[in-house]
Structure formats: structure tokens, C-alpha cells
Amino acid sequence: MGVIASQFGPKGQEHKILLVGLVGSGKTTLLHSLKAGEVRCLVTHVIVNSGHHRIRGLWRHYYTDVDGLVFIADCNDRDRVDDAREQIHYILREEELLDKPLLVLANKQDLPNAMSVAELEDKLSLNQIGDRPWFIQESVAIEGKGINDGLEWLSRQFDCHGSSG
Ligand SMILES: Nc1nc2c(ncn2[C@@H]2O[C@H](COP(=O)(O)OP(=O)(O)OP(=O)(O)O)[C@@H](O)[C@H]2O)c(=O)[nH]1
Numbered sequence: 001m002g003v004i005a006s007q008f009g010p011k012g013q014e015h016k017i018l019l020v021g022l023v024g025s026g027k028t029t030l031l032h033s034l035k036a037g038e039v040r041c042l043v044t045h046v047i048v049n050s051g052h053h054r055i056r057g058l059w060r061h062y063y064t065d066v067d068g069l070v071f072i073a074d075c076n077d078r079d080r081v082d083d084a085r086e087q088i089h090y091i092l093r094e095e096e097l098l099d100k101p102l103l104v105l106a107n108k109q110d111l112p113n114a115m116s117v118a119e120l121e122d123k124l125s126l127n128q129i130g131d132r133p134w135f136i137q138e139s140v141a142i143e144g145k146g147i148n149d150g151l152e153w154l155s156r157q158f159d160c161h162g163s164s165g
């Protein structure tokens with residue numbers, strides 16, 4: 001399940017971001033916080049309801065011009081963290097996305113039993129990520145917390161890669 005958003009840089013450059021996360025992880029909440037104007041992002045396409053193989057053709061269509069990846073995880077949901085690990089590594093294996101920078105949002109940090117960044121990093125096996133630039137950021141999507149910091153990191157990766165704007 002994923003969403004494509006466009007982020008606009010300081011010079012008006014547009015970057016396409018693929019936002020992926022399990023059901024209930026906070027994707028829609030995150031997008032609403034963006035629309036509220038805290039981050040200069042615009043939703044352009046929404047891919048609904050499945051990461052199943054039968055719609056891979058559709059995903060591929062969206063992958064082609066993606067600049068960066070955001071994976072949002074519900075840190076309060078230990079029961080599905082294995083599913084989350086499967087989902088993130090599935091996306092990371094996709095050929096079109098191999099060199100794209102990855103921002104992981106450790107969401108729902110406001111909840112008392114939320115996994116810490118370190119625990120999530122371990123449970124998602126992020127140490128298996130190879131050379132790709134990646135970063136993990138705490139977030140509270142319902143309060144818009146951590147989103148800006150995370151997306152700023154992602155924007156800096158685009159700058160490094162010499163996008164001419
Ligand atoms: N406590 C807390 N709740 C959150 C946070 N972010 C999202 N939620 C809640 O989690 C629930 C699911 O959030 P959504 O944004 O709908 O999740 P989603 O990823 O869009 O889910 P699907 O569209 O079903 O895939 C909602 O009740 C949100 O209010 C957070 O940071 N903290």
C-alpha cells in the first residue's frame with residue numbers, strides 16, 4: 001500500500017516520493033499534516049489497497065520516476081512488525097528503487113508502549129540495507145512531529161545527487 005507525494009524544494013524543484021506503510025501505520029494522517037501546509041508537499045497519485053503481486057505492474061508504473069522512499073511504521077504495533085519488515089524489504093528489492101534514499105518514520109511515538117527507534121531498526125532489520133542512504137526518524141503524525149525533520153533529510157539526499165532543478 002502506498003502513495004506518491006510531490007515535495008517541492010526551495011528552488012521549486014519537484015521530487016516524487018513513494019510513501020509506503022502497513023494499513024493503519026499513519027500514511028493518511030501524515031498526508032493530512034502535509035496538506036495543512038507544514039511541509040510543502042502535494043499528493044499527486046494514490047495507490048490503494050494492495051502490495052500484492054498481481055498489481056505489481058501498476059506499482060512499476062509509479063516507480064519509474066520516484067526520487068525517494070518513505071516507509072512509515074506503527075511503533076505501537078508489535079504484532080505486525082514482521083509484516084512491516086517484509087513490506088519494507090520487498091520495496092527495497094524493487095529494481096527501479098534500488099538506489100533511492102529511504103526515510104523510515106518510527107511513528108506513534110506518543111504512545112506509551114511504542115517501540116524505540118533502536119528497537120524498530122532492529123525489528124525491521126535495517127542493518128541489511130546496503131549502500132543506499134537511509135535515515136530513521138521518530139514521528140507523531142497526528143501532531144505533525146518529526147515529519148519536517150525527516151523530509152528535510154530526504155531533500156538533502158536529492159541535493160547531493162545533483163538534481164539540476
Ligand atoms: N497515537 C497516534 N495515533 C496515530 C498516529 N499517526 C496515526 N495515528 C492513528 O492511527 C490510525 C491510522 O492512521 P491512518 O493515517 O489512517 O493510517 P493509514 O496508514 O492511512 O491506514 P490505511 O489507509 O488503512 O492503510 C488513525 O486512527 C490515526 O489517528 C500517531 O503518531 N500517534
Ligand SMILES: [Mg+2]
Pocket residue numbers: 027028029
Ligand atoms: Mg490511509
